[in-house]
Amino acid sequence: MKVVASAKKLAVPAILLVGCALSCSVSNSNLVDRYVELVVMYVGINFILTLSLNLVNGYMGEFSVGHAVFMAIGAYTSAIITVKVFSLSLGPWIFPLAVLTGGMASALAGLLVAIPSFKIRGDYLAIVTLAFNMIVKSIIENVDFLGGPRGYLGIAKLTSLVWVFFFSFMALWVIRNFVYSNYGRGVVSIREDETAAIIMGVDTKKVKIMTFMLSSFFAGVAGALYAHLLQFISPKSFDILKSTEILIMVYLGGIGSIAGSVLGASVYTVLLELLRPLGIWRMVIMPLVLVFLMIFRPKGITGLREFKWFIPSAEKKIKLFKHKV
Amino acid sequence: MRLGLSYLIQQFLNILQLGSLYALIAIGYTMVYGVLSLINFAHGDVFMLGAFIFFLAALWLKLPFIPALIVTVCVTVCVGVLIERLAYRPLRNAPKMSAVITALGVGVFLENFTLALSPYPQHIPEIVKNRAWVMGQVTVSSIQTIIIAISVTLMVILDFLVRKTRFGMALRAISWDISAVPLMGIPVNRIISQTFALGAALGGAAGVMYSLAYPVIDPYMGIMIGWKAFISAVVGGIGNVRGAMTGGFILGTVEIAVTMFLPSTYRDIVAFTLLFVLLIFRPHGIFGTARSVKL
Numbered sequence: 001m002k003v004v005a006s007a008k009k010l011a012v013p014a015i016l017l018v019g020c021a022l023s024c025s026v027s028n029s030n031l032v033d034r035y036v037e038l039v040v041m042y043v044g045i046n047f048i049l050t051l052s053l054n055l056v057n058g059y060m061g062e063f064s065v066g067h068a069v070f071m072a073i074g075a076y077t078s079a080i081i082t083v084k085v086f087s088l089s090l091g092p093w094i095f096p097l098a099v100l101t102g103g104m105a106s107a108l109a110g111l112l113v114a115i116p117s118f119k120i121r122g123d124y125l126a127i128v129t130l131a132f133n134m135i136v137k138s139i140i141e142n143v144d145f146l147g148g149p150r151g152y153l154g155i156a157k158l159t160s161l162v163w164v165f166f167f168s169f170m171a172l173w174v175i176r177n178f179v180y181s182n183y184g185r186g187v188v189s190i191r192e193d194e195t196a197a198i199i200m201g202v203d204t205k206k207v208k209i210m211t212f213m214l215s216s217f218f219a220g221v222a223g224a225l226y227a228h229l230l231q232f233i234s235p236k237s238f239d240i241l242k243s244t245e246i247l248i249m250v251y252l253g254g255i256g257s258i259a260g261s262v263l264g265a266s267v268y269t270v271l272l273e274l275l276r277p278l279g280i281w282r283m284v285i286m287p288l289v290l291v292f293l294m295i296f297r298p299k300g301i302t303g304l305r306e307f308k309w310f311i312p313s314a315e316k317k318i319k320l321f322k323h324k325v
Numbered sequence: 326m327r328l329g330l331s332y333l334i335q336q337f338l339n340i341l342q343l344g345s346l347y348a349l350i351a352i353g354y355t356m357v358y359g360v361l362s363l364i365n366f367a368h369g370d371v372f373m374l375g376a377f378i379f380f381l382a383a384l385w386l387k388l389p390f391i392p393a394l395i396v397t398v399c400v401t402v403c404v405g406v407l408i409e410r411l412a413y414r415p416l417r418n419a420p421k422m423s424a425v426i427t428a429l430g431v432g433v434f435l436e437n438f439t440l441a442l443s444p445y446p447q448h449i450p451e452i453v454k455n456r457a458w459v460m461g462q463v464t465v466s467s468i469q470t471i472i473i474a475i476s477v478t479l480m481v482i483l484d485f486l487v488r489k490t491r492f493g494m495a496l497r498a499i500s501w502d503i504s505a506v507p508l509m510g511i512p513v514n515r516i517i518s519q520t521f522a523l524g525a526a527l528g529g530a531a532g533v534m535y536s537l538a539y540p541v542i543d544p545y546m547g548i549m550i551g552w553k554a555f556i557s558a559v560v561g562g563i564g565n566v567r568g569a570m571t572g573g574f575i576l577g578t579v580e581i582a583v584t585m586f587l588p589s590t591y592r593d594i595v596a597f598t599l600l601f602v603l604l605i606f607r608p609h610g611i612f613g614t615a616r617s618v619k620l
Contacts, residue, residue, distance in 0.1 A: 063422060065429070116605050123364055124608050126425070127559060131597045131604070134552070138593040240548060244429055251426050280441040287434035291427050295415045298423040 016169055023161040037161055039273050041229060044164035045222050047265040048171045050249040051258065052218035055175055057247075058255030059184070060211050061191030062117060063126040066133030067219055067246045070106040072238035073136065074220025075227035076146055078102035079155050082228065095158040099167065099224040106220025107213040109136075114212035118205055121194070133243055140235040151234025152227075159229040167225060171218045176258055178214060180312050187211050191256075248290050254300030259307040264300065331462035336581055342469050342538065344577025345476035349531040350554030351561070351569035352483060353524030359500035359564040360520050362421070366428040367408055369551015370435035371525050375401045375532020376449075376542045377439055383452050390452050398529045405525025406518050414514070432547075439544035449540035472534045479527060480570055486523070487566050496520060500564055549593075553580075556600045562613025571611065 026032050053067045081098040116128050141149045178184055186207040189197035198204055227233045245268075253264020268286075275282035293300070350372050357365040378400045382393040412431050416424045456467045487493035495516045498506050507513050535550065536542050557576045561568025576596060583595045603610070 057422075063425065120604060120608055122421075123362075123425070124559075124604055126364070127555075128601060128604050130552070131556075131601045134597040135594055135601065138590070138597070142588075142590050142594070240552075241433070244433055247426060247429065251423075255422075280437065280444070283437040284434060284441055287430040287432075287437065290430035291412055291434065294419075294423045294427040294430065295412070298416070298419050 012173060016166070019165050019169060020162055023165040027161040038229075039269065041159065041161060041164045041225075043266050043269045044168040045225050045229070046246075046249060046269050047168050047261060048218050048222040048225075049246045050253060050265040051171055051175055051261040052215045052222070053246050054250050054253075054255060054257070054261045055179070055187075055211055055215045057250055058257065058260070059179055059191065060187045060208070062208075063122060064113065064129040064215075065126045065247060066113075066129035066131075066240075066243050068238040068240075068242035069129075069133040069136045070109060070216035070219035071223030071226065071242070072140065072233075072235070073106035073109050073216075074099075074102035074223030075233050075238070076102075076140065076152065076223075077105040077220070078224035079152050079227045079233060080146075082156060082158065083152075083154055095228070096163065096166075099163070099221055099228075102224035103217040103220040106223065107217035110212040110216030111209065113216075114209045117208050117212065130240070130243075133238075133240060137235045137239055147234070149235060151232055151236075153232060155227055155231045155233070157228060157231050159225045164225060164229075167221050171221070172258065175214070175218070176310055179258075183207055183210060188256075248286065251300055252290065252293060254302035254305070257300075257302045257306050258310050259305065260300050260302040262307075263302060267301070329462075334463050336585060338463075338465065338469055338473075340574065340577045340581045341473050342577075343580060344574035345473055345480070346531050346535055346538075346550075346573075347554050347557045347576050348570040348573025349476055349479060349527045349534075350551065351557040351573045352480070352566055353528045354555050355558040355561070355563050355566060355569040356496070356520050356524050358558070359566075360496060360503070360517055361413070361417075361424075363413065363424050364428060364555070365524070366425070366551075367431040367435060368524065368528055369547035369549075369554065370432045370439075371401055371405055371408075371547075372528040372532045372535070372551060372554075373439065373542070373544060373547030374404060374435060375529030376536040376546070377443070377447070377532075377544075378529070379533040379536055380447055380449055380542060383450055393452065394530065394533050397533050398526045401525045401529025401532070402522045405521045405528070409518060409521040414517075432551075436544050436547065443544065446541050446543040449536045449542060451540075453537060468537050472538060475530065475534060479530060483523070483527070484566065484570075492516065492519060553596060556596060559600060559610055560603060562610030565610070565612045568610055568612035575611075 027037060049067065049071065052070075053064065056062050056064045078098040078101060081101055082094060086094045086098075113125075113129055113132060117125050120128060140146050146152060179187070186197065186202040186204070189200065189202050190204055190207060194204060223238075230237075249264040249268045250261065251264075252268055253262070254260025272282060272286065275285065278285070297303070350368065353368045353371070354365060357363060357368070375397050379393055379397045382388050382396045386393070386396070388396060408431055412427050413424060416427055453468060453471060458465045458467075487496060495506070495511045498509070498511060499513060499516055503513065535546075553576060554573065557572035558569045559572070560575055561570070561572030563569075576599075579599060580592050580596060583589075583592050587595075
């Protein structure tokens, strides 16, 4: 037993190390096609976005429809850091710092949604998040320092497969541990019945603040990675359509499930790439797929079920997530 | 800037024009929310379809204004009813989130479908001869007059429908308690279909009039206008038809006032900040009643 336990403790750093080494060697050698590598990076970024939105929409049962706004804040913050602040001395450690700062900036912005959520629920909270998305987008359009509607140019290509892997893994690890912690129980209890959760002694305000901030933090990280992969961001890349895309990935994969986020992000991203020959018609097919999915399989591909190895062994007997949503 | 009387009258006309367009679309949102408690995200795109169908009717069928308007309204009514029938009805008893996501999906589908057929913004030909009458320092254009006259007429008819007819009574009954209504022998499905039809008719008509006033149309135009109309509905108190009308004019006033004092790019910020603040302090809007949840 002891050997198994210590092996389990080593599993996380081991996977991280092996994964980083593997992705580093892949991007330095010519074994893998550049295009495939790019698609894999998009899958990683989309996975972070999907998982972070799943935390709010799937696990907590709130309805946030403006997730792209946190991506925008992370993207612009990190771009300012790498372009304006450290433009001359761009050491190798500046980039992860910039990404983390982007995440923190958008976590702070997450507070602006978390606080209204104490009073407002359901559809109205959806409108608040959407309004927030629109407000920030309009503000960026009106600030010349950020390039206004023309977008922000001159971002170096700093995102590599290693960093995408690293941050995806971090998101997976942190959110998985959060969901199965005591706070995670609080999060799920808010979804099931908020009043009952309060009566049971869950500090719903604290749980909501933590969840919203964690979710927007990782959305900001994804935005920073996205900005330094595409090397160009404009307010248009973070509008309602982008938010809708993230929602599609969450509900395609399955709400309240990490496995669902993995599947949703990969299936959606890869499918869109495979359908590229169809041109614009692929953007017609995707929403149709979503509508059919909602009608015939409303809980997504996995639907509240989870990969076995994500569930802590002590929890396997508890049927925590077998309730209505 | 001259803030004389004639300037204010001029701006007042602009407010009436913009506000009545918002109000017409807002009614569609508010009625559907009233009966199904569903934010019909696709409604803004029905408005967009209205503009495009009007464009086709004018360009291909070479119809004059009134027949083109009627054709457009008929087509958008069909689209609205079909959306309800195919996408929302199967989800009537599903979790509410699924229905809202479906509505989002339908909206994106309509946008991208139109985009696939018409990749470039289209110019509406001049169907109505735009004359301008100058009265003192105030200029009144014929398009402005048409928009205000048609919108006000439609709103009066709708208000009559909702308040005085059996259909309106059924509509209000459903929004009061959807589970008790079938027990009274009211055909719920038919009333809901009719609600969607009415909303889509007003949305389509608004699309036609919008494309008269702003003759460049593109597939994504429904998003912004739709959301503005939705703000109007929330400001007035969602579910309340008269509230939606008032909300439309309030939003029109705010937007015109912003463009009087600030660069026009600040319009959206102010509009959405208004919504944000209002939702935090008075989530049920001006005319809406707060409903407490029974445990």
